[in-house]
Amino acid sequence: MRxxxxxxxxxxxxxxxxxxxxxxxxxxxxxxxxxxxxxxxAAEGLHPSSKGARVxxxxxxxxxxxxxxxxxxxxxxxxxLWRVKSKEEAIEWLKRAPFGGGAEVEVRQVFEAxxxxxxxxxxxxxQEERLRAQMEQQKTS
Amino acid sequence: xxxxxLMLPVGYEKAAPGAMPDAGAxxxxxxxxxxxxxxxxxxxxxxxxxPSMGARVSFxxxxxxxxxxxxxxxxxxxxxxxMIQVKSKEEAVEWASRxxxxxxEVIEVRQVQEFSDFPADVKAAAAGFPDLQSGSRRGRSDxxxxxx
Numbered sequence: 372m373r374x375x376x377x378x379x380x381x382x383x384x385x386x387x388x389x390x391x392x393x394x395x396x397x398x399x400x401x402x403x404x405x406x407x408x409x410x411x412x413a414a415e416g417l418h419p420s421s422k423g424a425r426v427x428x429x430x431x432x433x434x435x436x437x438x439x440x441x442x443x444x445x446x447x448x449x450x451x452l453w454r455v456k457s458k459e460e461a462i463e464w465l466k467r468a469p470f471g472g473g474a475e476v477e478v479r480q481v482f483e484a485x486x487x488x489x490x491x492x493x494x495x496x497x498q499e500e501r502l503r504a505q506m507e508q509q510k511t512s
Numbered sequence: 513x514x515x516x517x518l519m520l521p522v523g524y525e526k527a528a529p530g531a532m533p534d535a536g537a538x539x540x541x542x543x544x545x546x547x548x549x550x551x552x553x554x555x556x557x558x559x560x561x562x563p564s565m566g567a568r569v570s571f572x573x574x575x576x577x578x579x580x581x582x583x584x585x586x587x588x589x590x591x592x593x594x595m596i597q598v599k600s601k602e603e604a605v606e607w608a609s610r611x612x613x614x615x616x617e618v619i620e621v622r623q624v625q626e627f628s629d630f631p632a633d634v635k636a637a638a639a640g641f642p643d644l645q646s647g648s649r650r651g652r653s654d655x656x657x658x659x660x
Contacts, residue, residue, distance in 0.1 A: 375560055377590060389630065395637035403640065413556070415595075416625040417516060423622040424605050428613040435605055440620070445588055447518065447622070452558075462567055462578055470571035477583075479566040479590070482559040490535045498542055502549050506556060 373412065373481040374453050374461040380420070380446035381473065385439065387419045397469035405453065410464060416449035452481070514555065514597055514624035515604035521591035522616045525583065527562035540612040548596060548607065559592035588618070595624070 390398070405411035417423075420438035427434045440446060455461045461478050470476070484496055491499075533541075548554040560566075564582035571577075583589070598604050601623065608619040627635065 373558075375558065375590075389634050392633065392637040395634065399638060399640055415516075418623040418625055418629075420620075420622065422601070423620060424601065424608075426605060426608040426611075426619045426621065428611075428617050428619075429615055433609040435609070443588070445586055445590075447590070449625075458565075458567065462569060465569050466576040466578075468571075470574070470576075472571065472573050474571040476569050476571070477563070477566060477590075478569065479563065480561040482561060482592075486561075487532060487538070490532065490538065492535075495538065495542055498546065502545055502554070502557075505549055506554055509552070510555065 372455060372457065373483070374455060374458070375479045375481055376451040376453060376461065376465060377447055377477040377479065378449045378451075379475045379477070380448040384448040385419045385421070385446065387421070394469070394471075401468055404467075405451070405464065410453045410455055411451065412454055413452040414450075417447060420446055513599065513601075513604075514595060514626070515601070516622045516624055517594040517596065517604065517608050517611070518620040518622060519591045519593065519611075519613070520588045520618040520620060522614065524591045525563060525586045525589045527564060529562060529565045531562050533559070537612075537614070544610065544612055545594075547610070548594065553596045553598055553607065554594065555597055556595040557593065560590060563589045 402411065402414060420440045420443070423438040423440075425436045425438070425440060427436070453461055453464065455464065458478065458480065465476060465478060468476070484491055484499055545554065545557060548557075562582070563586065566581040568579045568581070568583060569576050570579070596604060596607060598607065601621065604621045604623075608621050611619055613619060627638070630638065
Protein backbone atom coordinates (compact mmCIF):
# COMPACT_ATOMS: atom_id res chain seq x y z
CA MET A 372 0.00 0.00 0.00
CA ARG A 373 1.14 3.51 -0.67
CA UNK A 374 0.46 6.43 1.66
CA UNK A 375 0.83 10.15 1.12
CA UNK A 376 2.13 11.87 4.24
CA UNK A 377 1.05 15.49 3.97
CA UNK A 378 2.89 18.10 6.03
CA UNK A 379 0.72 21.13 6.77
CA UNK A 380 1.97 24.65 6.25
CA UNK A 381 2.52 27.00 9.18
CA UNK A 382 3.43 30.68 9.54
CA UNK A 383 7.12 29.96 9.00
CA UNK A 384 6.74 27.85 5.87
CA UNK A 385 4.23 30.34 4.46
CA UNK A 386 6.71 33.17 5.11
CA UNK A 387 9.27 31.27 3.03
CA UNK A 388 11.52 30.61 6.05
CA UNK A 389 13.88 27.69 5.41
CA UNK A 390 14.56 25.09 8.11
CA UNK A 391 17.81 25.54 10.07
CA UNK A 392 20.78 23.20 9.89
CA UNK A 393 19.76 21.18 12.98
CA UNK A 394 16.32 20.36 11.59
CA UNK A 395 17.75 19.61 8.13
CA UNK A 396 20.30 17.23 9.63
CA UNK A 397 17.67 15.40 11.72
CA UNK A 398 15.27 15.24 8.79
CA UNK A 399 18.11 13.99 6.56
CA UNK A 400 18.74 11.11 8.99
CA UNK A 401 15.05 10.26 9.10
CA UNK A 402 14.83 10.34 5.28
CA UNK A 403 17.84 8.06 5.05
CA UNK A 404 16.19 5.52 7.39
CA UNK A 405 13.08 5.59 5.21
CA UNK A 406 15.14 4.90 2.10
CA UNK A 407 17.12 2.09 3.77
CA UNK A 408 13.88 0.44 4.91
CA UNK A 409 12.55 0.58 1.34
CA UNK A 410 9.66 2.78 2.48
CA UNK A 411 10.47 6.03 0.66
CA UNK A 412 9.02 6.60 -2.82
CA ALA A 413 9.13 10.41 -3.03
CA ALA A 414 9.74 13.50 -0.89
CA GLU A 415 9.03 17.06 -1.97
CA GLY A 416 8.66 20.51 -0.44
CA LEU A 417 6.50 23.29 -1.85
CA HIS A 418 7.19 26.98 -2.15
CA PRO A 419 4.82 29.20 -0.07
CA SER A 420 1.29 29.70 -1.40
CA SER A 421 2.23 33.34 -2.19
CA LYS A 422 3.99 31.94 -5.28
CA GLY A 423 0.99 29.81 -6.24
CA ALA A 424 -2.52 30.21 -7.63
CA ARG A 425 -5.95 28.64 -7.32
CA VAL A 426 -8.30 27.80 -10.15
CA UNK A 427 -11.97 27.54 -9.18
CA UNK A 428 -14.42 25.78 -11.50
CA UNK A 429 -17.94 27.16 -11.46
CA UNK A 430 -20.70 26.81 -14.07
CA UNK A 431 -18.20 25.90 -16.76
CA UNK A 432 -16.02 28.94 -16.00
CA UNK A 433 -12.58 29.04 -14.42
CA UNK A 434 -11.59 31.80 -12.02
CA UNK A 435 -7.90 32.20 -11.24
CA UNK A 436 -6.82 33.72 -7.90
CA UNK A 437 -3.16 34.34 -7.13
CA UNK A 438 -1.75 33.35 -3.71
CA UNK A 439 -1.24 33.73 -0.79
CA UNK A 440 -4.37 31.97 0.47
CA UNK A 441 -4.53 33.45 3.93
CA UNK A 442 -8.06 32.19 4.60
CA UNK A 443 -7.16 28.56 3.89
CA UNK A 444 -6.49 26.47 7.00
CA UNK A 445 -5.36 23.33 5.22
CA UNK A 446 -2.38 24.57 3.21
CA UNK A 447 0.33 22.07 2.36
CA UNK A 448 4.06 22.63 2.85
CA UNK A 449 5.34 19.31 1.54
CA UNK A 450 4.79 15.58 1.39
CA UNK A 451 6.29 12.12 1.40
CA LEU A 452 5.07 9.11 -0.52
CA TRP A 453 5.71 5.88 1.39
CA ARG A 454 5.22 2.20 0.61
CA VAL A 455 4.23 0.25 3.73
CA LYS A 456 2.07 -2.75 4.67
CA SER A 457 -0.62 -0.89 6.64
CA LYS A 458 -1.85 2.47 7.86
CA GLU A 459 -0.49 1.51 11.29
CA GLU A 460 3.01 1.07 9.86
CA ALA A 461 2.79 4.49 8.20
CA ILE A 462 1.74 6.04 11.54
CA GLU A 463 4.57 4.24 13.38
CA TRP A 464 7.10 5.71 10.93
CA LEU A 465 5.53 9.15 11.17
CA LYS A 466 5.68 9.16 14.99
CA ARG A 467 9.47 8.92 14.67
CA ALA A 468 9.71 11.99 12.40
CA PRO A 469 11.71 14.82 13.99
CA PHE A 470 8.93 17.41 14.14
CA GLY A 471 9.00 20.11 16.77
CA GLY A 472 6.04 21.71 18.50
CA GLY A 473 2.82 22.27 16.65
CA ALA A 474 3.43 20.43 13.38
CA GLU A 475 0.38 18.67 11.95
CA VAL A 476 0.73 15.88 9.42
CA GLU A 477 -1.96 13.94 7.57
CA VAL A 478 -1.75 10.27 6.51
CA ARG A 479 -3.77 9.34 3.41
CA GLN A 480 -3.89 6.09 1.47
CA VAL A 481 -3.17 6.38 -2.26
CA PHE A 482 -5.55 4.76 -4.77
CA GLU A 483 -4.15 1.78 -6.66
CA ALA A 484 -5.70 0.49 -9.88
CA UNK A 485 -6.98 -2.62 -8.03
CA UNK A 486 -8.98 -0.48 -5.58
CA UNK A 487 -11.41 0.54 -8.34
CA UNK A 488 -12.68 -2.99 -9.12
CA UNK A 489 -14.77 -3.51 -12.25
CA UNK A 490 -15.35 0.25 -12.74
CA UNK A 491 -11.75 0.43 -13.83
CA UNK A 492 -12.17 -1.34 -17.17
CA UNK A 493 -9.31 -3.20 -18.90
CA UNK A 494 -9.07 -0.26 -21.35
CA UNK A 495 -8.74 2.32 -18.54
CA UNK A 496 -6.27 0.07 -16.74
CA UNK A 497 -4.15 -0.30 -19.85
CA GLN A 498 -4.20 3.48 -20.36
CA GLU A 499 -3.14 4.02 -16.72
CA GLU A 500 -0.27 1.53 -16.94
CA ARG A 501 0.95 3.11 -20.18
CA LEU A 502 0.90 6.57 -18.56
CA ARG A 503 2.92 5.36 -15.57
CA ALA A 504 5.47 3.57 -17.75
CA GLN A 505 5.92 6.71 -19.86
CA MET A 506 6.30 8.90 -16.76
CA GLU A 507 9.06 6.60 -15.49
CA GLN A 508 10.88 6.86 -18.81
CA GLN A 509 10.70 10.66 -18.61
CA LYS A 510 12.12 10.68 -15.08
CA THR A 511 15.06 8.43 -15.86
CA SER A 512 15.87 9.89 -19.29
CA UNK B 513 10.08 24.25 -13.03
CA UNK B 514 7.94 21.64 -11.33
CA UNK B 515 4.45 22.44 -10.09
CA UNK B 516 1.90 20.45 -8.16
CA UNK B 517 -1.73 20.75 -9.13
CA LEU B 518 -3.60 19.90 -5.92
CA MET B 519 -7.19 18.81 -6.46
CA LEU B 520 -9.56 19.92 -3.67
CA PRO B 521 -12.85 18.11 -4.42
CA VAL B 522 -16.07 19.58 -3.04
CA GLY B 523 -17.40 17.68 -0.03
CA TYR B 524 -14.59 15.09 0.01
CA GLU B 525 -14.02 15.86 3.70
CA LYS B 526 -17.39 14.14 4.33
CA ALA B 527 -16.88 11.15 1.97
CA ALA B 528 -17.48 7.73 3.56
CA PRO B 529 -14.67 5.15 3.79
CA GLY B 530 -14.44 3.22 0.52
CA ALA B 531 -16.06 6.02 -1.55
CA MET B 532 -15.06 5.78 -5.23
CA PRO B 533 -15.23 8.24 -8.11
CA ASP B 534 -17.78 7.25 -10.79
CA ALA B 535 -16.69 5.70 -14.07
CA GLY B 536 -17.72 8.72 -16.19
CA ALA B 537 -15.58 11.11 -14.14
CA UNK B 538 -12.62 8.71 -14.21
CA UNK B 539 -12.88 8.33 -17.98
CA UNK B 540 -12.91 12.13 -18.54
CA UNK B 541 -9.98 12.54 -16.15
CA UNK B 542 -7.99 9.83 -17.91
CA UNK B 543 -8.35 11.75 -21.20
CA UNK B 544 -7.03 14.85 -19.47
CA UNK B 545 -4.17 12.84 -17.94
CA UNK B 546 -3.29 11.54 -21.38
CA UNK B 547 -3.21 15.08 -22.81
CA UNK B 548 -0.73 16.07 -20.06
CA UNK B 549 1.35 13.03 -20.90
CA UNK B 550 1.32 13.68 -24.67
CA UNK B 551 2.48 17.25 -24.06
CA UNK B 552 5.43 15.82 -22.10
CA UNK B 553 4.59 17.72 -18.90
CA UNK B 554 3.31 14.91 -16.63
CA UNK B 555 5.75 13.63 -13.98
CA UNK B 556 3.46 11.94 -11.46
CA UNK B 557 -0.18 11.68 -10.44
CA UNK B 558 -2.12 9.98 -7.69
CA UNK B 559 -5.58 9.91 -6.17
CA UNK B 560 -6.18 9.66 -2.43
CA UNK B 561 -8.75 7.60 -0.53
CA UNK B 562 -11.17 9.72 1.55
CA PRO B 563 -9.83 11.32 4.74
CA SER B 564 -12.31 9.16 6.72
CA MET B 565 -9.84 6.30 6.05
CA GLY B 566 -6.80 8.38 7.02
CA ALA B 567 -5.25 9.79 10.18
CA ARG B 568 -3.60 12.94 11.44
CA VAL B 569 -0.57 13.11 13.66
CA SER B 570 0.08 16.34 15.53
CA PHE B 571 3.39 17.03 17.26
CA UNK B 572 2.43 19.40 20.04
CA UNK B 573 5.50 19.86 22.24
CA UNK B 574 7.32 17.30 20.09
CA UNK B 575 4.98 14.44 21.21
CA UNK B 576 3.03 12.66 18.48
CA UNK B 577 -0.75 12.46 18.97
CA UNK B 578 -2.76 10.37 16.50
CA UNK B 579 -6.34 11.23 15.47
CA UNK B 580 -8.21 8.96 13.05
CA UNK B 581 -10.24 10.48 10.21
CA UNK B 582 -12.68 11.90 9.26
CA UNK B 583 -11.48 15.40 10.15
CA UNK B 584 -14.81 17.09 10.76
CA UNK B 585 -13.37 20.57 11.20
CA UNK B 586 -11.69 20.52 7.77
CA UNK B 587 -13.35 22.75 5.15
CA UNK B 588 -11.34 21.33 2.28
CA UNK B 589 -9.16 18.27 1.86
CA UNK B 590 -6.82 16.95 -0.79
CA UNK B 591 -8.32 14.46 -3.25
CA UNK B 592 -5.30 13.93 -5.45
CA UNK B 593 -2.49 15.65 -7.30
CA UNK B 594 -0.57 15.93 -10.53
CA MET B 595 3.12 16.84 -10.64
CA ILE B 596 3.99 18.63 -13.88
CA GLN B 597 7.13 20.07 -15.46
CA VAL B 598 6.42 23.41 -17.20
CA LYS B 599 8.20 26.68 -18.01
CA SER B 600 6.17 29.06 -15.82
CA LYS B 601 3.40 29.41 -13.26
CA GLU B 602 1.19 30.73 -16.08
CA GLU B 603 1.64 27.52 -18.03
CA ALA B 604 0.78 25.50 -14.90
CA VAL B 605 -2.39 27.58 -14.36
CA GLU B 606 -3.25 27.10 -18.03
CA TRP B 607 -3.06 23.32 -17.62
CA ALA B 608 -5.07 23.41 -14.37
CA SER B 609 -7.81 25.41 -16.14
CA ARG B 610 -8.25 22.63 -18.72
CA UNK B 611 -9.05 19.98 -16.11
CA UNK B 612 -12.54 18.44 -16.41
CA UNK B 613 -13.30 19.40 -12.80
CA UNK B 614 -16.80 19.47 -11.33
CA UNK B 615 -18.67 22.59 -10.31
CA UNK B 616 -17.14 24.41 -7.30
CA GLU B 617 -14.00 22.31 -7.33
CA VAL B 618 -10.67 24.03 -6.80
CA ILE B 619 -7.21 23.18 -8.09
CA GLU B 620 -4.36 24.77 -6.18
CA VAL B 621 -1.18 25.31 -8.19
CA ARG B 622 2.04 25.24 -6.14
CA GLN B 623 5.67 25.41 -7.18
CA VAL B 624 7.86 22.53 -6.00
CA GLN B 625 11.15 23.39 -4.28
CA GLU B 626 14.23 22.34 -6.20
CA PHE B 627 17.56 21.74 -4.53
CA SER B 628 18.98 24.62 -6.58
CA ASP B 629 16.45 27.01 -4.94
CA PHE B 630 18.23 26.74 -1.57
CA PRO B 631 21.03 29.02 -0.33
CA ALA B 632 24.53 27.55 0.13
CA ASP B 633 24.29 26.73 3.87
CA VAL B 634 20.99 24.88 3.42
CA LYS B 635 22.42 22.99 0.44
CA ALA B 636 25.40 21.91 2.58
CA ALA B 637 23.16 20.69 5.42
CA ALA B 638 20.89 18.79 2.99
CA ALA B 639 23.75 17.46 0.87
CA GLY B 640 22.46 13.88 0.49
CA PHE B 641 18.95 14.86 -0.50
CA PRO B 642 19.16 14.65 -4.32
CA ASP B 643 20.65 11.14 -3.96
CA LEU B 644 17.79 10.16 -1.66
CA GLN B 645 15.33 11.43 -4.24
CA SER B 646 16.90 9.58 -7.15
CA GLY B 647 17.13 6.45 -4.97
CA SER B 648 13.45 6.69 -4.14
CA ARG B 649 12.62 7.12 -7.83
CA ARG B 650 14.43 3.89 -8.60
CA GLY B 651 12.28 2.27 -5.93
CA ARG B 652 9.19 3.63 -7.63
CA SER B 653 10.32 2.27 -10.96
CA ASP B 654 10.68 -1.22 -9.41
CA UNK B 655 7.13 -0.91 -8.15
CA UNK B 656 5.78 -0.08 -11.60
CA UNK B 657 7.59 -2.97 -13.20
CA UNK B 658 6.25 -5.41 -10.65
CA UNK B 659 2.79 -3.92 -11.00
CA UNK B 660 2.88 -4.27 -14.79
